[in-house]
Amino acid sequence: MTIPFKAVAVDMDGTFLNDQRSYDHDLFAQVLNKLEKHNIQFIVASGRPFARLKNDFSEFIDRVDFVTANGSRLIVEGKEVAVEGLTKKQTIDLVNFVHHTYGSMATMAYGRETAYIGTEAPAKDKEFLQYFAKExxxxxxxxxxxxxxxxxxxxxxxxxIAGEIEKKFNEQYGNIVTTFASNPVAIDAVKHGINKATGLKKLLAYFGLTGEDLIAFGDSGNDIPMLDFAKYSYAMENGMAIAKEHAKYLAPSNNDNGVLRVLNEYLDKN
Structure with a gap:
């Protein structure tokens, strides 16, 4: 039986990672070896920035490519190949709008190399956001x-309120941002029109591939464009209902190595 895909895209939190924010490195190494034997690309498609992801995959960094920050920055062989983002003014306008409309809240703005967090944020909220930033x-x-x-x-x-922020801000400032519910208590905002699918489309083009060649795994709202884009789409058993509605198949829970188990099923048939 021929493996029906030539590239794999995985979300991180709630998908590839378990609830302890870790993964089985030995099992992943075994699966990655099998994928490489079949010339199948492994792509991490995450809301996380590269500063965090290169730490998460430090022992595999030369064997994995990245669609980071929900499609805003693409990394191939450890080098940036494309970046899309907001200007300083757009960023400030968005922060001011959200804080004025919904009240002060812990907020982080990711530059290409460094992230910035407001000092006024409660310590527990800062810790939550600073984990994802790494720097x-x-x-x-x-x-x-x-x-x-x-x-x-x-x-x-x-x-x-993710969709509400996008609608209200863009009505006032023009089509500037796209927002996602990346976590029950986290709203991600990127440049308008950017998402994991747009990033994957660009990255796959480097390898001469399209969404028809892709298997993708996700669990939440920011994964919906990717799940719609991939020919073979899996929502995690633990995922949000909205993600499951956009996926063709269901994978075991993130706490049960769901991604790696599904990939092994395909690979072991060959």
Whole structure:
């Protein structure tokens, strides 16, 4: 039987990672070896920035490619090949709009190399966001952000208002941002029109592939474009209902090595 895909894309939190934010390195090494024998690309498609991801995959960094920050920054063989983001002014406008409309909340803005978090955020919320950033700097005044391309913002808030933020902000400022419910208490915002599917489309083109060649795994709202894009799409058993509605198949829980178990089923048939 021929393996029906030539590339794998996996979300991280709630999908590839278990609830302890880790994964079985030995099992992954075994699966990655099998994938490489069949010339199948392994791609991490995450809301996390590369600073965090290169730590997560430190022992596999030369064997994995990355669609980071929900499609905003693409990394191939450890090098940036494409980046899309918000300007400093757009970033400040968005932070001010969200805080004025919904109240002050822990907020992080990701530059290409460094993330910035407001000093006013509660310590527990800072810890939550700083984990994902890996490298971060506290900032007391958002006007003092450096000139940079900001690939993503994360607001630590009930993610049910993600779509509302996008609609209201874009009505006032023009089509600037796209937002995702990346976690029940996290809202990610990126440049308008950017998502995991747009990033994957660009990255796959480097390998002469398309969504018809892709198997993808996800669990939440920011995975929906990717699940719609991939010919073979899996939502995790533990995933949000909305993700399951957009997936063709269901994978075992993230706590049961669901991604690796499904991949092994395909690989072991060959």
């Amino acid at each position: 971060s700097v506290e900032i007391s005044d958002w006007e003092e952000l450096p000139d940079d391309t900001f690939i993503e913002l994360t607001f630590h808030h009930d993610s049910k």
